[in-house]
Amino acid sequence: MLQYAQPLQRVIEEFQRLPGIGPKSAQRLAFYILRSGPEAARALGEAISSLPDDIGRCRVCHNYTEDELCPICDDPARDRTTICVVAEVSDLMALERSGEYRATYHVLAGVLSPLEGIGPGDLNIDSLLDRVSQDGIREVILATSPSVEGDATAEHIRQSLQQYPGVVVTRIALGLPVGADLDYQDQVTIARALSGRRQME
């Protein structure tokens, strides 16, 4: 029924493949690009086209990077005795946004998921154990999400790290989100917030 010109149809279909973009947003984006003209369209299109060719993974922590090392591993001001283990680069970015963390990361590129057939061999766990064995690491912070898969992944890594008794293995804290209404939190979060309580100073 709807008759888009073919190149327009193609862009709308391509946009719809992206996460969180439905038919209406895809049409709106395509029309916006048409209105913004050839130059703006080429700037966006070329940036997208070349992205996977230009970006690789950091040799040490598997963060995205243009070079051998990511900007974090390459930063001499970072504390190299602590590694924060995350599932994805987006988690690393979320931690960076907090501005609280000044050490290094390790990106697993996923979490254990028997249902999806993702086992320990599919994650960057061996390279984590390599780092811990070589570099005088003092602490590994397990910052996978507090979900079934994230917890199982953290537990698996904790067990693998038992062969390095000098390394402290920690888990990020669970509790109430800042600014939250106690009333609106789910039971599991409240239970975790209670059991994780700390003495006030």
Place this chain on the structure above:
Amino acid sequence: MLQYAQPLQRVIEEFQRLPGIGPKSAQRLAFYILRSGPEAARALGEAISSLPDDIGRCRVCHNYTEDELCPICDDPARDRTTICVVAEVSDLMALERSGEYRATYHVLAGVLSPLEGIGPGDLNIDSLLDRVSQDGIREVILATSPSVEGDATAEHIRQSLQQYPGVVVTRIALGLPVGADLDYQDQVTIARALSGRRQME
């Protein structure tokens, strides 16, 4: 504080220029493109890059098209005695989606807006009057939005069309949206729905 690799930063910034895409969605889209690989990235990127070059405006109605005429003006099954005047191509698409309309369109490419300096000369009004003067048109339906600008634009066109007394000029109906709760509609909509009431058959 956040350290993206430069090509990643570029894509995220480009995405943020698009309507309805904030920093978080832009990052999510960029990471999705990285994960989806070089081939998918090129498909999307090239479709976007070439879009404004491949798509022009229909010579008759100013709809988007690859050819001289858009698929609607080129369709022999369409009734050519009626023209539905809309502000933008997206409005034309919304009317097409309804499946109710089997005649032709005219895209103004905007609405009158003294505040933004958009006058009658900036809209495709002359070409509408040309069409009406030549083609044996019987009805012009003014389907600009029922907003201050849309109403003013409709009124301006109605006056311009007075020189063709044989042409019936109509305005799309205002009233309650289907499925709406009367209780939740604004006063103006309710007033219009009342004044626009029709005898039941």
